[in-house]
Amino acid sequence: MKKILLVGASGTLGSAVAQHLxxxxxxxTASRSDPLHSVDLGSDDSVSALLQAVGPLDAIVATTGSVHFGPLxxxxxxxxxxxxxxxxxxxxxxxxxxxxxxxxxxxxxLTTGILTEQPIAQGVSASSVNAAIEGFVRAAALELPRGLRINAVSPSVLSEALDAYGDFFPGFEPVSAARAALAYQRSIDGIANGQVFKVW
Structure with missing residues:
Protein backbone atom coordinates (compact mmCIF):
# COMPACT_ATOMS: atom_id res chain seq x y z
CA MET A 1 0.00 0.00 0.00
CA LYS A 2 1.40 3.38 -1.05
CA LYS A 3 0.86 6.71 0.65
CA ILE A 4 -0.41 9.15 -1.97
CA LEU A 5 -1.05 12.90 -1.81
CA LEU A 6 -3.79 13.93 -4.24
CA VAL A 7 -4.17 17.67 -4.80
CA GLY A 8 -7.39 18.68 -6.52
CA ALA A 9 -9.51 15.91 -5.08
CA SER A 10 -12.61 18.10 -4.86
CA GLY A 11 -13.06 18.24 -8.65
CA THR A 12 -14.80 15.75 -10.92
CA LEU A 13 -11.58 14.13 -12.10
CA GLY A 14 -9.89 14.28 -8.70
CA SER A 15 -12.86 12.64 -6.98
CA ALA A 16 -12.78 9.75 -9.42
CA VAL A 17 -9.03 9.35 -9.05
CA ALA A 18 -9.32 9.34 -5.26
CA GLN A 19 -12.10 6.75 -5.32
CA HIS A 20 -10.11 4.47 -7.61
CA LEU A 21 -6.77 4.74 -5.83
CA THR A 29 -6.63 14.55 -0.32
CA ALA A 30 -5.94 18.27 -0.48
CA SER A 31 -7.50 21.25 -2.22
CA ARG A 32 -8.30 24.91 -1.64
CA SER A 33 -11.55 23.90 0.05
CA ASP A 34 -10.40 20.77 1.90
CA PRO A 35 -11.25 21.14 5.60
CA LEU A 36 -8.26 19.10 6.77
CA HIS A 37 -5.59 19.78 4.15
CA SER A 38 -6.19 23.15 2.55
CA VAL A 39 -3.56 24.22 0.02
CA ASP A 40 -2.97 27.08 -2.40
CA LEU A 41 -0.75 25.89 -5.25
CA GLY A 42 0.03 29.52 -6.00
CA SER A 43 2.03 29.81 -2.77
CA ASP A 44 5.38 28.18 -2.00
CA ASP A 45 4.68 28.50 1.72
CA SER A 46 1.25 26.86 1.45
CA VAL A 47 2.57 23.91 -0.56
CA SER A 48 5.57 23.48 1.75
CA ALA A 49 3.31 23.53 4.80
CA LEU A 50 1.09 20.84 3.31
CA LEU A 51 4.05 18.62 2.47
CA GLN A 52 5.48 19.01 5.96
CA ALA A 53 2.10 18.16 7.49
CA VAL A 54 1.53 14.94 5.56
CA GLY A 55 5.04 13.55 5.96
CA PRO A 56 6.97 11.21 3.63
CA LEU A 57 5.06 10.09 0.53
CA ASP A 58 5.21 7.41 -2.13
CA ALA A 59 3.33 9.41 -4.76
CA ILE A 60 2.09 12.91 -5.50
CA VAL A 61 -0.80 13.56 -7.90
CA ALA A 62 -2.17 16.87 -9.19
CA THR A 63 -5.59 17.00 -10.86
CA THR A 64 -6.08 20.74 -10.60
CA GLY A 65 -5.52 23.97 -12.46
CA SER A 66 -7.55 26.55 -14.35
CA VAL A 67 -6.95 28.27 -17.67
CA HIS A 68 -8.68 31.06 -19.57
CA PHE A 69 -10.99 30.15 -22.43
CA GLY A 70 -11.73 32.94 -24.89
CA PRO A 71 -11.07 34.25 -28.41
CA LEU A 72 -7.42 34.94 -29.19
CA LEU A 110 0.53 15.83 -13.30
CA THR A 111 -2.53 16.54 -15.47
CA THR A 112 -2.73 18.05 -18.95
CA GLY A 113 -5.38 17.37 -21.59
CA ILE A 114 -6.20 16.58 -25.19
CA LEU A 115 -5.87 20.23 -26.24
CA THR A 116 -2.08 19.85 -26.18
CA GLU A 117 -2.34 18.12 -29.54
CA GLN A 118 -5.88 18.86 -30.70
CA PRO A 119 -6.60 22.60 -30.29
CA ILE A 120 -10.09 24.05 -30.23
CA ALA A 121 -11.50 27.52 -30.78
CA GLN A 122 -10.90 29.74 -27.72
CA GLY A 123 -8.47 27.20 -26.27
CA VAL A 124 -5.09 28.82 -27.00
CA SER A 125 -4.27 29.22 -23.31
CA ALA A 126 -5.18 25.61 -22.49
CA SER A 127 -3.15 24.20 -25.39
CA SER A 128 -0.12 26.29 -24.43
CA VAL A 129 -0.25 25.44 -20.73
CA ASN A 130 -0.78 21.72 -21.31
CA ALA A 131 2.13 21.59 -23.76
CA ALA A 132 4.38 23.34 -21.24
CA ILE A 133 3.49 20.85 -18.50
CA GLU A 134 4.24 17.93 -20.79
CA GLY A 135 7.58 19.48 -21.71
CA PHE A 136 8.39 19.85 -18.03
CA VAL A 137 7.51 16.19 -17.40
CA ARG A 138 9.70 14.89 -20.22
CA ALA A 139 12.69 16.96 -19.16
CA ALA A 140 12.29 16.50 -15.40
CA ALA A 141 12.18 12.72 -15.82
CA LEU A 142 15.79 12.81 -17.02
CA GLU A 143 17.04 14.58 -13.88
CA LEU A 144 15.08 13.12 -11.00
CA PRO A 145 17.32 11.21 -8.56
CA ARG A 146 16.72 8.20 -6.29
CA GLY A 147 14.59 6.31 -8.79
CA LEU A 148 11.88 8.97 -8.70
CA ARG A 149 9.53 9.11 -11.67
CA ILE A 150 7.25 11.77 -13.19
CA ASN A 151 4.44 11.38 -15.75
CA ALA A 152 1.37 13.23 -16.96
CA VAL A 153 -2.17 12.13 -17.73
CA SER A 154 -3.87 13.77 -20.72
CA PRO A 155 -7.62 13.09 -20.79
CA SER A 156 -10.17 14.13 -23.39
CA VAL A 157 -13.16 16.17 -22.26
CA LEU A 158 -14.86 14.32 -19.41
CA SER A 159 -18.33 12.98 -20.04
CA GLU A 160 -19.34 14.36 -16.64
CA ALA A 161 -18.36 17.86 -17.81
CA LEU A 162 -20.21 17.89 -21.14
CA ASP A 163 -23.01 20.09 -19.83
CA ALA A 164 -20.50 22.79 -18.93
CA TYR A 165 -17.86 22.37 -21.63
CA GLY A 166 -19.41 20.28 -24.39
CA ASP A 167 -19.93 23.24 -26.72
CA PHE A 168 -16.16 23.86 -26.71
CA PHE A 169 -15.48 20.29 -27.92
CA PRO A 170 -17.61 19.65 -31.02
CA GLY A 171 -17.13 16.14 -32.33
CA PHE A 172 -14.76 15.08 -29.54
CA GLU A 173 -15.32 11.69 -27.94
CA PRO A 174 -15.71 12.20 -24.19
CA VAL A 175 -14.23 9.87 -21.61
CA SER A 176 -15.50 9.11 -18.13
CA ALA A 177 -13.61 10.31 -15.11
CA ALA A 178 -13.43 6.69 -13.95
CA ARG A 179 -11.64 5.69 -17.17
CA ALA A 180 -9.22 8.59 -16.82
CA ALA A 181 -8.50 7.51 -13.25
CA LEU A 182 -6.99 4.26 -14.52
CA ALA A 183 -4.14 6.20 -16.12
CA TYR A 184 -3.16 7.66 -12.76
CA GLN A 185 -2.86 4.16 -11.37
CA ARG A 186 -0.63 3.22 -14.33
CA SER A 187 1.61 6.17 -13.52
CA ILE A 188 1.80 5.37 -9.81
CA ASP A 189 1.99 1.57 -9.85
CA GLY A 190 3.83 1.08 -13.16
CA ILE A 191 7.41 1.79 -14.23
CA ALA A 192 6.87 4.52 -16.83
CA ASN A 193 8.89 7.72 -16.52
CA GLY A 194 8.59 10.90 -18.56
CA GLN A 195 5.46 9.60 -20.26
CA VAL A 196 2.14 11.21 -21.16
CA PHE A 197 -0.77 8.80 -20.74
CA LYS A 198 -3.40 9.81 -23.31
CA VAL A 199 -6.97 8.94 -22.38
CA TRP A 200 -8.73 9.76 -25.66
Whole structure:
Protein backbone atom coordinates (compact mmCIF):
# COMPACT_ATOMS: atom_id res chain seq x y z
CA MET A 1 0.00 0.00 0.00
CA LYS A 2 1.40 3.38 -1.05
CA LYS A 3 0.86 6.71 0.65
CA ILE A 4 -0.41 9.15 -1.97
CA LEU A 5 -1.05 12.90 -1.81
CA LEU A 6 -3.79 13.93 -4.24
CA VAL A 7 -4.17 17.67 -4.80
CA GLY A 8 -7.39 18.68 -6.52
CA ALA A 9 -9.51 15.91 -5.08
CA SER A 10 -12.61 18.10 -4.86
CA GLY A 11 -13.06 18.24 -8.65
CA THR A 12 -14.80 15.75 -10.92
CA LEU A 13 -11.58 14.13 -12.10
CA GLY A 14 -9.89 14.28 -8.70
CA SER A 15 -12.86 12.64 -6.98
CA ALA A 16 -12.78 9.75 -9.42
CA VAL A 17 -9.03 9.35 -9.05
CA ALA A 18 -9.32 9.34 -5.26
CA GLN A 19 -12.10 6.75 -5.32
CA HIS A 20 -10.11 4.47 -7.61
CA LEU A 21 -6.77 4.74 -5.83
CA UNK A 22 -8.30 4.17 -2.41
CA UNK A 23 -9.09 0.61 -3.41
CA UNK A 24 -5.40 -0.26 -2.98
CA UNK A 25 -3.65 2.72 -1.40
CA UNK A 26 -3.77 5.31 1.36
CA UNK A 27 -4.89 8.57 -0.26
CA UNK A 28 -4.51 11.95 1.43
CA THR A 29 -6.63 14.55 -0.32
CA ALA A 30 -5.94 18.27 -0.48
CA SER A 31 -7.50 21.25 -2.22
CA ARG A 32 -8.30 24.91 -1.64
CA SER A 33 -11.55 23.90 0.05
CA ASP A 34 -10.40 20.77 1.90
CA PRO A 35 -11.25 21.14 5.60
CA LEU A 36 -8.26 19.10 6.77
CA HIS A 37 -5.59 19.78 4.15
CA SER A 38 -6.19 23.15 2.55
CA VAL A 39 -3.56 24.22 0.02
CA ASP A 40 -2.97 27.08 -2.40
CA LEU A 41 -0.75 25.89 -5.25
CA GLY A 42 0.03 29.52 -6.00
CA SER A 43 2.03 29.81 -2.77
CA ASP A 44 5.38 28.18 -2.00
CA ASP A 45 4.68 28.50 1.72
CA SER A 46 1.25 26.86 1.45
CA VAL A 47 2.57 23.91 -0.56
CA SER A 48 5.57 23.48 1.75
CA ALA A 49 3.31 23.53 4.80
CA LEU A 50 1.09 20.84 3.31
CA LEU A 51 4.05 18.62 2.47
CA GLN A 52 5.48 19.01 5.96
CA ALA A 53 2.10 18.16 7.49
CA VAL A 54 1.53 14.94 5.56
CA GLY A 55 5.04 13.55 5.96
CA PRO A 56 6.97 11.21 3.63
CA LEU A 57 5.06 10.09 0.53
CA ASP A 58 5.21 7.41 -2.13
CA ALA A 59 3.33 9.41 -4.76
CA ILE A 60 2.09 12.91 -5.50
CA VAL A 61 -0.80 13.56 -7.90
CA ALA A 62 -2.17 16.87 -9.19
CA THR A 63 -5.59 17.00 -10.86
CA THR A 64 -6.08 20.74 -10.60
CA GLY A 65 -5.52 23.97 -12.46
CA SER A 66 -7.55 26.55 -14.35
CA VAL A 67 -6.95 28.27 -17.67
CA HIS A 68 -8.68 31.06 -19.57
CA PHE A 69 -10.99 30.15 -22.43
CA GLY A 70 -11.73 32.94 -24.89
CA PRO A 71 -11.07 34.25 -28.41
CA LEU A 72 -7.42 34.94 -29.19
CA UNK A 73 -8.31 38.32 -30.68
CA UNK A 74 -9.77 39.46 -27.36
CA UNK A 75 -7.31 37.77 -24.98
CA UNK A 76 -5.18 39.97 -22.75
CA UNK A 77 -1.75 38.99 -21.48
CA UNK A 78 -3.23 38.90 -17.98
CA UNK A 79 -5.88 36.41 -19.06
CA UNK A 80 -3.26 34.23 -20.75
CA UNK A 81 -1.11 34.44 -17.62
CA UNK A 82 -3.97 32.98 -15.53
CA UNK A 83 -3.24 29.51 -16.86
CA UNK A 84 0.52 30.00 -16.53
CA UNK A 85 0.22 30.95 -12.87
CA UNK A 86 -2.52 28.51 -11.88
CA UNK A 87 -2.34 25.27 -13.87
CA UNK A 88 1.27 25.39 -15.09
CA UNK A 89 3.18 26.90 -12.20
CA UNK A 90 0.82 25.40 -9.63
CA UNK A 91 1.52 21.86 -10.77
CA UNK A 92 5.22 22.56 -11.36
CA UNK A 93 5.50 24.08 -7.88
CA UNK A 94 3.99 20.94 -6.37
CA UNK A 95 6.47 18.80 -8.28
CA UNK A 96 9.52 20.91 -7.45
CA UNK A 97 8.77 21.13 -3.75
CA UNK A 98 7.26 17.66 -3.52
CA UNK A 99 10.27 15.75 -4.87
CA UNK A 100 12.07 16.27 -1.56
CA UNK A 101 9.21 14.59 0.31
CA UNK A 102 9.04 11.44 -1.81
CA UNK A 103 10.55 8.18 -0.69
CA UNK A 104 13.04 6.50 -3.02
CA UNK A 105 11.25 5.17 -6.07
CA UNK A 106 8.30 7.52 -5.60
CA UNK A 107 6.33 9.17 -8.38
CA UNK A 108 4.73 12.44 -9.43
CA UNK A 109 1.73 12.56 -11.77
CA LEU A 110 0.53 15.83 -13.30
CA THR A 111 -2.53 16.54 -15.47
CA THR A 112 -2.73 18.05 -18.95
CA GLY A 113 -5.38 17.37 -21.59
CA ILE A 114 -6.20 16.58 -25.19
CA LEU A 115 -5.87 20.23 -26.24
CA THR A 116 -2.08 19.85 -26.18
CA GLU A 117 -2.34 18.12 -29.54
CA GLN A 118 -5.88 18.86 -30.70
CA PRO A 119 -6.60 22.60 -30.29
CA ILE A 120 -10.09 24.05 -30.23
CA ALA A 121 -11.50 27.52 -30.78
CA GLN A 122 -10.90 29.74 -27.72
CA GLY A 123 -8.47 27.20 -26.27
CA VAL A 124 -5.09 28.82 -27.00
CA SER A 125 -4.27 29.22 -23.31
CA ALA A 126 -5.18 25.61 -22.49
CA SER A 127 -3.15 24.20 -25.39
CA SER A 128 -0.12 26.29 -24.43
CA VAL A 129 -0.25 25.44 -20.73
CA ASN A 130 -0.78 21.72 -21.31
CA ALA A 131 2.13 21.59 -23.76
CA ALA A 132 4.38 23.34 -21.24
CA ILE A 133 3.49 20.85 -18.50
CA GLU A 134 4.24 17.93 -20.79
CA GLY A 135 7.58 19.48 -21.71
CA PHE A 136 8.39 19.85 -18.03
CA VAL A 137 7.51 16.19 -17.40
CA ARG A 138 9.70 14.89 -20.22
CA ALA A 139 12.69 16.96 -19.16
CA ALA A 140 12.29 16.50 -15.40
CA ALA A 141 12.18 12.72 -15.82
CA LEU A 142 15.79 12.81 -17.02
CA GLU A 143 17.04 14.58 -13.88
CA LEU A 144 15.08 13.12 -11.00
CA PRO A 145 17.32 11.21 -8.56
CA ARG A 146 16.72 8.20 -6.29
CA GLY A 147 14.59 6.31 -8.79
CA LEU A 148 11.88 8.97 -8.70
CA ARG A 149 9.53 9.11 -11.67
CA ILE A 150 7.25 11.77 -13.19
CA ASN A 151 4.44 11.38 -15.75
CA ALA A 152 1.37 13.23 -16.96
CA VAL A 153 -2.17 12.13 -17.73
CA SER A 154 -3.87 13.77 -20.72
CA PRO A 155 -7.62 13.09 -20.79
CA SER A 156 -10.17 14.13 -23.39
CA VAL A 157 -13.16 16.17 -22.26
CA LEU A 158 -14.86 14.32 -19.41
CA SER A 159 -18.33 12.98 -20.04
CA GLU A 160 -19.34 14.36 -16.64
CA ALA A 161 -18.36 17.86 -17.81
CA LEU A 162 -20.21 17.89 -21.14
CA ASP A 163 -23.01 20.09 -19.83
CA ALA A 164 -20.50 22.79 -18.93
CA TYR A 165 -17.86 22.37 -21.63
CA GLY A 166 -19.41 20.28 -24.39
CA ASP A 167 -19.93 23.24 -26.72
CA PHE A 168 -16.16 23.86 -26.71
CA PHE A 169 -15.48 20.29 -27.92
CA PRO A 170 -17.61 19.65 -31.02
CA GLY A 171 -17.13 16.14 -32.33
CA PHE A 172 -14.76 15.08 -29.54
CA GLU A 173 -15.32 11.69 -27.94
CA PRO A 174 -15.71 12.20 -24.19
CA VAL A 175 -14.23 9.87 -21.61
CA SER A 176 -15.50 9.11 -18.13
CA ALA A 177 -13.61 10.31 -15.11
CA ALA A 178 -13.43 6.69 -13.95
CA ARG A 179 -11.64 5.69 -17.17
CA ALA A 180 -9.22 8.59 -16.82
CA ALA A 181 -8.50 7.51 -13.25
CA LEU A 182 -6.99 4.26 -14.52
CA ALA A 183 -4.14 6.20 -16.12
CA TYR A 184 -3.16 7.66 -12.76
CA GLN A 185 -2.86 4.16 -11.37
CA ARG A 186 -0.63 3.22 -14.33
CA SER A 187 1.61 6.17 -13.52
CA ILE A 188 1.80 5.37 -9.81
CA ASP A 189 1.99 1.57 -9.85
CA GLY A 190 3.83 1.08 -13.16
CA ILE A 191 7.41 1.79 -14.23
CA ALA A 192 6.87 4.52 -16.83
CA ASN A 193 8.89 7.72 -16.52
CA GLY A 194 8.59 10.90 -18.56
CA GLN A 195 5.46 9.60 -20.26
CA VAL A 196 2.14 11.21 -21.16
CA PHE A 197 -0.77 8.80 -20.74
CA LYS A 198 -3.40 9.81 -23.31
CA VAL A 199 -6.97 8.94 -22.38
CA TRP A 200 -8.73 9.76 -25.66
Missing amino acids: RQQHQVI TEMSPAQFAQGLQDKLLGQVRLALLGQQHLRDGGSIT
